Amino acid sequence: KKSIVSIISPSQSLSTTMAPALRQRNNKTSKNSSSGRIRISLSLTCLLVTAFSISLIGLVFQFIAVHRIGNRSNDHINNAAAATSLMRGATTQNAPPQQQNKPPKKKPVIAYTVTITGCSEKNYSAKEATSLITQGAAVLQHSIHLAHTTTSSKYDYQMYAIIHPAATSCSVTPMKQLGYQVLVRNTPFHNSDIQTKFLRENIDGASCCGAKEFLKLYAYTLKEPIAVILDLDSLVLRPMDELFDVMLMEDENIGGDGQYDHHHDDERRKMVDQLPIHHHRTTSSDGSNHKEDVSSSSLYNKRIDAFYTRDYNMINPGGEKYAGVQGGFLMLRPDEDVFAEYVDLVLQGNYIDGRGWGGKYGYFYGGAQVQGICSYYFGELHPEKGVELNRCRVNQMVDAPRFDMKMKEERYRDARGKCRDGREQCEDCRETDVKDIWSVHFTLCGKPWFCNSNLQPLCSKLHSEWFRIRRSYEESRSDDNGNELRSLPKLEGSYRPEIHHGYCTGGGERGYLPLKI
Numbered sequence: 001k002k003s004i005v006s007i008i009s010p011s012q013s014l015s016t017t018m019a020p021a022l023r024q025r026n027n028k029t030s031k032n033s034s035s036g037r038i039r040i041s042l043s044l045t046c047l048l049v050t051a052f053s054i055s056l057i058g059l060v061f062q063f064i065a066v067h068r069i070g071n072r073s074n075d076h077i078n079n080a081a082a083a084t085s086l087m088r089g090a091t092t093q094n095a096p097p098q099q100q101n102k103p104p105k106k107k108p109v110i111a112y113t114v115t116i117t118g119c120s121e122k123n124y125s126a127k128e129a130t131s132l133i134t135q136g137a138a139v140l141q142h143s144i145h146l147a148h149t150t151t152s153s154k155y156d157y158q159m160y161a162i163i164h165p166a167a168t169s170c171s172v173t174p175m176k177q178l179g180y181q182v183l184v185r186n187t188p189f190h191n192s193d194i195q196t197k198f199l200r201e202n203i204d205g206a207s208c209c210g211a212k213e214f215l216k217l218y219a220y221t222l223k224e225p226i227a228v229i230l231d232l233d234s235l236v237l238r239p240m241d242e243l244f245d246v247m248l249m250e251d252e253n254i255g256g257d258g259q260y261d262h263h264h265d266d267e268r269r270k271m272v273d274q275l276p277i278h279h280h281r282t283t284s285s286d287g288s289n290h291k292e293d294v295s296s297s298s299l300y301n302k303r304i305d306a307f308y309t310r311d312y313n314m315i316n317p318g319g320e321k322y323a324g325v326q327g328g329f330l331m332l333r334p335d336e337d338v339f340a341e342y343v344d345l346v347l348q349g350n351y352i353d354g355r356g357w358g359g360k361y362g363y364f365y366g367g368a369q370v371q372g373i374c375s376y377y378f379g380e381l382h383p384e385k386g387v388e389l390n391r392c393r394v395n396q397m398v399d400a401p402r403f404d405m406k407m408k409e410e411r412y413r414d415a416r417g418k419c420r421d422g423r424e425q426c427e428d429c430r431e432t433d434v435k436d437i438w439s440v441h442f443t444l445c446g447k448p449w450f451c452n453s454n455l456q457p458l459c460s461k462l463h464s465e466w467f468r469i470r471r472s473y474e475e476s477r478s479d480d481n482g483n484e485l486r487s488l489p490k491l492e493g494s495y496r497p498e499i500h501h502g503y504c505t506g507g508g509e510r511g512y513l514p515l516k517i
Helices: 002-087 126-149 165-177 197-202 210-221 241-253 262-273 336-348 370-381 410-415 457-476
Strands: 109-116 156-163 181-184 226-230 234-236 281-283 289-293 306-311 324-332 386-388 439-441
Touching: 109 126, 109 165, 109 210, 126 156, 126 165, 126 234, 126 457, 156 165, 156 210, 165 181, 210 226, 210 324, 210 336, 210 370, 226 241, 234 457, 241 262, 306 370, 324 370, 324 439, 336 370, 439 457
Parallel strands: 109 156, 109 226, 156 181, 306 386
Antiparallel strands: 226 324, 234 439, 281 289, 306 324
């Protein structure tokens, strides 16, 4: 125990002796270490702050760059998606607004109407009548289809067949099959309600169809902005957009205050100047004719509710002002009030024996019906509503422009060789170029399906146009039901193929190859 004590004791004595000095050194060292650590700590903190700031700035710039690249990528993706969608005829929600498809603006629809009044008129059987109705209706419909679809027409079309109950058995089914919307209608009045005895007893005479011809007036009751009345033996050779444009432009130019907006006057003048208008001489209050023609300028600011042509072949010399409106063409603005006004005119019965409607209009074949009453309406009651068109361009019938030099009546001696329409100079419709003709009415030329060959030269050309469109119709047909309806006969060996395009085996009705439905 003593040895252990002796060993430990000296150490304890030494530590006791050295303790103050060591504590002094240690205190100095500790202070120096602390200050050094503080300096190092501050330096490290500054470095860390600097590094963090640099990193933060870098991250910010990186975020901005990535965002921009991402936007460009998204734009690329969106544009590609939009292009793909547009190619498929669709739009995508991600596509920019300027890339999206807007719904196509619907074209205004023009109504075309034909009327069918019976099945057994002119000694035709119901079967024969069906065949004859079918020929004209099919080719007319296809000619209108071509005019509206193979050109840049701004208008669509709808075909209507207004059918009297007496004609339903031979016409309703084939007309529906040809794409017509069928409207079965009675004559718009009862003959027994007509107030005057003469018209009441004679309205069914001196015409093809009698009172049933007034079915044409139902065109005024349609919903379309414009209706065109045609006969089944008519043909449309080109679009009539210029006429539609002028009629509808007034609607666009009437402001909310009901006043005409003259902002588009220059445009309208150009449109009117291009119309095929019949320029006629004015008549003074004393009944004498002025020699100057009426200019198109009178129509620049005029609201036009109808276009029509006149039939000067039906009147005697001196009666040109009262010539009938040709019933095979009338372009009008539908209006229920006008329809009612026409019916009231019939019921009033102001048709005088030997003189016509109002004592002036319609004393000719068919004058007691539509041709006479429309002439009275536009010539006497509402001359401001209608405009007469050039009959060599629209509703072309290939008629002679002048009175016959061989007229026997002495009272008409001074009229021999004069223009039928009362003008000093008149166009000869028989010499009109086919390319200048808008529509045709096969009256004087005869029906194409009669396979006539001994025709006036222009009639032959227009018959050829009818058969050309007939062949186009046959080429467009599909035999989904396997009924073999399409007929495309060979031209070689056929009768006058340059006119009839293979659809006549000989002259006359018996040589015609009828269209099948």
